[in-house]
Amino acid sequence: MAAKRNGAESKGSGRRGASPRSGQEPRSEPPLSLERIVATAVDLLDAEGVDGLKMRRLADRLGSGAMSLYWHVGNKEEVFDLALDSVLEYRGPSDIVESRDWRGEIVHMLEDWRASMLRHPWTASLLPRRALGPNILSRLELLSKTLSRAGVVDADLNVAIWSLWNFVIGATTTRANLDLSDDDRAAAQQRLTGLSQHYPTIERSRLLLDNDWDGAFSKGLDFLLDGLAPRQ
Amino acid sequence: MAAKRNGAESKGSGRRGASPRSGQEPRSEPPLSLERIVATAVDLLDAEGVDGLKMRRLADRLGSGAMSLYWHVGNKEEVFDLALDSVLEYRGPSDIVESRDWRGEIVHMLEDWRASMLRHPWTASLLPRRALGPNILSRLELLSKTLSRAGVVDADLNVAIWSLWNFVIGATTTRANLDLSDDDRAAAQQRLTGLSQHYPTIERSRLLLDNDWDGAFSKGLDFLLDGLAPRQ
DNA sequence: ACCTGAACACCGTTCAAGT
């Protein structure tokens, strides 16, 4: 309820706070800033996962008191939102002017999307439950534009986008979580072979042991694109 | 690490009837049991969401001391696992003998899957991050069998299953979470229209306002199936 | 075998206060 913080907008590009004499203090910690907080949060999440991000630990890494964060940030949820979006910035060509190969473009965009998420596995748990930040929206916009230009009619556009979104989200969350713990995999294998009479088909196809995630993603994406916009 | 509990198997099918609406009126609580714990956990999750499940609160509803749960259950994670799987029991025809319409069967299975999850929105956050219980595996087995019978060659089987899995997971998590908070939706709309020059395409297609989730799911599923196994 | 209260080790956040 405190009337203090209101920077919930993330200030768009941030960046304005460049101290005139910046770069003078290699020794001591630079002052707190939204940018530093977000960047450090990403590091922490990379290192310790979703459950590893605690406000006190984050403050520790920043060399500040735990409560100092709350001047820059409303609460922990906001840290999640900002970290998530910051990691999903699209660095590919922001616009494709002459897209002869629209399908290749889409495949590239989605594989980049997936790769960005797998580089930071915690995004898989967060993305589906959080608000969409500007970088995420940019990706959707570009995807949308490319599909539209590729000839997908307006009536099918949203279905196409959500289908691709679903595919990426599902693939990354599954990949990030099923793969993370080897002991779980081993246990699952044990259980499956033990109960192979109950699940003969998926046992035979080695569904849970198949770890060609990359191949499954690109092949599945191909199938989906075949359905969405068959090559003429 | 205590050597006590080991009933991690969930005892097969969970959740059979018993006192339907016996909240906490009668003073004579039945004794604690895994089944009661899981069923009550589901109720609690339905009512309060993932964050609403606390061991103390769960014990309250069961009319027991908070620590009593730990005799039946290893920890909170296990409660999540058991609740999740118990809710995903498939009640459809457990086997399709003469499946003329395999495609219809698959659509039915997946729409039932989605419906089961949306009836308990918290499953959307849990399913991708947890171990696969027997009911989930049964669904995968049946799906696998049907696809195989439909003529999907073994080499494509795993890709097909994971693609459909991805689609269902992505669709339900997105639906459950984006739809949950109306204020978020309003905020997103505001932001989007305010920044419509940045995201003209998705603004024009009203991507974030389109709430025909059911239609998007079945249409998208149709597209995906077209790609996976084109009707001859 | 089953259940329990007290207690520990946290964690997010409020508050009153410093500069």
Added chain:
DNA sequence: ACCTGAACACCGTTCAAGT
């Protein structure tokens, strides 16, 4: 404007102990 320590209200879980 920015930062802080002390303190509060939790929460999962251990433990020693009850029946």
